[in-house]
Amino acid sequence: MTICVTNCFHWIGFHIVNRLIENDYIVDGLAELTSEREEELSFMLGRNSSFSLYKNEDQIKDKEYTDTVLLSENKTYSIQTVKTYNFGKDIDKPNFINIQLPLLFGEWMPMDQKGVYVDNQYIPFDSARFKDEAIYIDDFMECFMQWMKVSDLPNLISLTKKKNVEVTEEGPEKQLFIRGNRPIDKQISNLIKHYEKIKKYKM
Numbered sequence: 001m002t003i004c005v006t007n008c009f010h011w012i013g014f015h016i017v018n019r020l021i022e023n024d025y026i027v028d029g030l031a032e033l034t035s036e037r038e039e040e041l042s043f044m045l046g047r048n049s050s051f052s053l054y055k056n057e058d059q060i061k062d063k064e065y066t067d068t069v070l071l072s073e074n075k076t077y078s079i080q081t082v083k084t085y086n087f088g089k090d091i092d093k094p095n096f097i098n099i100q101l102p103l104l105f106g107e108w109m110p111m112d113q114k115g116v117y118v119d120n121q122y123i124p125f126d127s128a129r130f131k132d133e134a135i136y137i138d139d140f141m142e143c144f145m146q147w148m149k150v151s152d153l154p155n156l157i158s159l160t161k162k163k164n165v166e167v168t169e170e171g172p173e174k175q176l177f178i179r180g181n182r183p184i185d186k187q188i189s190n191l192i193k194h195y196e197k198i199k200k201y202k203m
Contacts, residue, residue, distance in 0.1 A: 003025050011109040090156065108198065110203060
């Protein structure tokens, strides 16, 4: 089973590709290297024979995929695929699963010792928003891997850490609650230690 992941060196894209490979999927990544950090991620993924990197869509125009992951991109693609998971602006197309991401945090994301950057907004670790909304990337990936096994998903999935949220017009069946499986303080501590090791790679 071969899956295409666009923007695969975005920090979330890296975690998606890595988890797919760990679960015996073959992954084609679509991205260009634009920073030292992306080059390091490319080196890490490139050591695995289940991963292939392509710089543009023309290189994969004759390939067909069971699933495609579109990650935080404003451009459109014509990738031949059975199902598409879209992480970004909602796209109303057949077989598109639009996933509204919560506040995710994890290794390789833009950050410093006291907080993280999400959509160019700085969110301190000790802020109310981080404490109330932040979900560790590995906990999110557990959910995503389960969704990939479901044949009939809604076209919009909204994920939240809060139990008591206002139900949107899309319906409660599309709004999912995720429970963190690890103490967040320990996750933050481990994240800062990782950041200290990799901050030398420019973004």
